[in-house]
Amino acid sequence: EAGVTQFPSHSVIEKGQTVTLRCDPISGHDNLYWYRRVMGKEIKFLLHFVKESKQDESGMPNNRFLAERTGGTYSTLKVQPAELEDSGVYFCASSQQRYWGPGQGPQVDEKLFFGSGTQLSVL
Amino acid sequence: GNSVTQMEGPVTLSEEAFLTINCTYTATGYPSLFWYVQYPGEGLQLLLKATKADDKGSNKGFEATYRKETTSFHLEKGSVQVSDSAVYFCALLPMNTGFQKLVFGTGTRLLVSP
Numbered sequence: 291e292a293g294v295t296q297f298p299s300h301s302v303i304e305k306g307q308t309v310t311l312r313c314d315p316i317s318g319h320d321n322l323y324w325y326r327r328v329m330g331k332e333i334k335f336l337l338h339f340v341k342e343s344k345q346d347e348s349g350m351p352n353n354r355f356l357a358e359r360t361g362g363t364y365s366t367l368k369v370q371p372a373e374l375e376d377s378g379v380y381f382c383a384s385s386q387q388r389y390w391g392p393g394q395g396p397q398v399d400e401k402l403f404f405g406s407g408t409q410l411s412v413l
Numbered sequence: 414g415n416s417v418t419q420m421e422g423p424v425t426l427s428e429e430a431f432l433t434i435n436c437t438y439t440a441t442g443y444p445s446l447f448w449y450v451q452y453p454g455e456g457l458q459l460l461l462k463a464t465k466a467d468d469k470g471s472n473k474g475f476e477a478t479y480r481k482e483t484t485s486f487h488l489e490k491g492s493v494q495v496s497d498s499a500v501y502f503c504a505l506l507p508m509n510t511g512f513q514k515l516v517f518g519t520g521t522r523l524l525v526s527p
Contacts, residue, residue: 294456323513332417333457333502333517346514381457385513402513404449404456 292316296382296405304413308370311408315364315384322365323385323402324357328378336380339365372412379407415440419503419518426493426525434488434521436477436503444505446470446479446486447515451500460488460501498525 295314303309315322324336336355337347341362350357354373359365369376383402420435438444448460448470461470466481475490486503503518 321512325515325517327520330519332519333504333515335514335516338512338514340512345512383457383513401459402457402515404458406454406456 294382294384294403294405296380296408298408299406300409300411302411302413303372305374306371308368309372309410311367311369311380311410313365313367313382313405315382316386316403319384319386319403320362321385322359323383324365324367325381325383326378327381327407328375333381336367369410372410374412377410377412379409381405381407415444415505415507415516417503417505417516417518419501419521421519422500422522424521424523426523428495428525428527429492430525432488432490432493432497432523434501434503434523436486436488436518438484438486438503438505440484440505440507440516442508443481444507446477447504447506448475448477448486448488449502449504449517451502451520453499457502493523493525495525495527498523 297312301309320341322339325333327333335349338345339359342359356368383404385402416439418437445464447462449457450460451457461472463470463479466479469478477486477488500520500522502520504515
């Protein structure tokens with residue numbers, strides 16, 4: 291089974307340019323997350339998709355960041371225009387939404403599968 | 414707010430040494446607690462977890478006990494191997510969070526020499 295794949299693995303751009311990161315989750319995983327680790331600090335939540343819908347984007351730092359998940363498959367995260375402080379490692383993760391039965395509502399499989407990340411350097 | 418504090422690294426040990434990586438947290442109520450590991454060139458992997466006070470999570474010889482009284486979840490291993498060299502992240506999931514909106518610490522790099 292293929293894991294979560296992210297590309298590019300590394301991206302070096304100049305301040306003011308645009309960069310688009312891509313994440314392909316594990317097939318069949320409805321939940322897709324983006325996280326970011328800046329300058330060796332803690333990993334921080336950016337946003338969460340369930341299928342194609344944004345459930346929680348409270349961690350997006352500002353409106354220079356735009357995430358999409360058209361068709362509920364792969365996701366892109368665009369930074370436009372990039373600033374120096376955007377440098378860091380961007381992680382994508384997915385998990386399977388599991389339904390436990392009628393009336394019980396969806397329960398999320400707690401196990402997250404992470405990609406190896408995209409190292410973004412803004413110069 | 415919710416936060417996780419980990420000891421700064423790198424932690425450098427010789428093979429077969431005892432390992433402790435400290436982790437303390439701040440959160441309301443009873444969060445779930447996790448240790449994730451990132452091996453070189455790979456994504457984060459769940460190492461172990463505990464979902465309630467006094468629970469012990471364990472995997473691959475690593476253990477951590479959920480201590481509510483000290484708000485801690487320290488990672489231990491009795492005898493480390495070179496292959497354990499990686500970055501270890503402590504994380505929590507706040508109570509009543511239906512999805513994986515994890516709060517991570519800064520990570521601790523472990524270097525094990527032969």
